[in-house]
Amino acid sequence: MKLLRLGPQGHERPALLTDDGEVRDLSALTPDIDGAFLASDGVDRVRAALAADTLPALDPAGLRVGAPVARPGKVVCVGLNYRDHAEETGAPVPKRPVVFMKDPSTVVGPYDQVLIPRGSVKTDWEVELAVVIGREARYLDSPAEAAACVAGYAISNDVSEREFQLEYSAQWDLGKSCETFNPLGPWLVTTDEAGDPQALGLRLSVNGVARQNGTTKNMIFGVAHIVWYLSQYMVLHPGDVINTGTPAGVALGLPGAPYLRAGDVVELSIDGLGTQRQTFENA
Incomplete structure (x- = not known):
């Protein structure tokens, strides 16, 4: 569904x-x-x-599409989770998941305007598979138990300000938690319909120019491992969101570092999960 x-x-x-x-x-x-x-x-x-055919029809014409999950308790992110992305950024391939948190208030709709922070010169894009938790995950015994804790999947744009993230602090929070920095959706696709989360193509373009084209089969740590791993260190609650990492093709790793500017249009898609489109404007 x-x-x-x-x-x-x-x-x-x-x-x-x-x-x-x-x-x-x-x-x-x-x-x-x-x-x-x-x-x-x-x-x-x-x-x-x-x-039972008891759900009334709803005319969506003219209605804004919001994030498919309201008020997530937390947004947990896994960085450098594709080998090619780690290589393009000059970072070593991690032996354990690189975990950081993102302010849940960054979550907006898939077509909402995204604001480039004041003083930003390095605002970047990241298409990611988002996992939405449907059942509490606490000290899971093995990755095999993770599937029962997942409600479904969505597209996430883990927007990042690289100067804030990498140059202003030893932690990544400043560059990840700026307002509107996590478009999510358009849908929450339940696990039965989404299929194998390790067999999904991810794509992103900027102003019509293809920038990212990857597949979740190339994750270093798969969805089941991530959910199990996180459950050893924090309790995952229903409605929590996990951003699982991005493939190569971000501005940070491209020649000329073509960071986003006001008026740029970013389009994202993941197989079976729909598409997103955002226009970036100055805050």
Whole structure:
């Protein structure tokens, strides 16, 4: 299933995109698509209501598409998780996942405007597979247990300011947590429909020029390993989001370092998870 949220920021309505392209209203089942919805078997309730044909149609015309998950408790990121990306940035290939946190308030809709921070000269793009947690993950015994804790997947743009990230602090937070720096969506695609998370193509272009073209099969640490690993150090709650890393092709590693400027348009896609499109403007 493809779950989404439609409407003005802060007032989105939960919805379902059916296989035949119809949009159904989920408001009678839940006030929102969030951690509480996922923790209370919300996906199964939607599936049952769809089978019973009790979900009313919703006209999406003119409605903004919000992030498919409301108010994630945390956004956990894994850096340097593709060998080619580590190589292009001059970093060693990590022996353990490189983990950092991103301010959850950075999460915006997939077509929302992204703001280049004041003073920024190195704002960069990163197409990533996002994992949305559907069941608490705490001290999992093995990666094999991870699948039961995942609600689904979405596209994430882990926007980064490289000067803030790499030159202003020993940690990466400053360059990762600027406002609007995590477009997410358009859909939360449930695990049964998304298929193998290690067999998805990722693509990103800037102003129509292809910049990233990779596949999740080239992750150094796969989704199951990441969820298991993180559960050893923090409790993952329903609604939490994990950004799993980006393949090569970011501005930091390209000749001339073509960082983003006001007016630039970034388009992203992942197989089966839809597309994003953002225009970047100055804050």
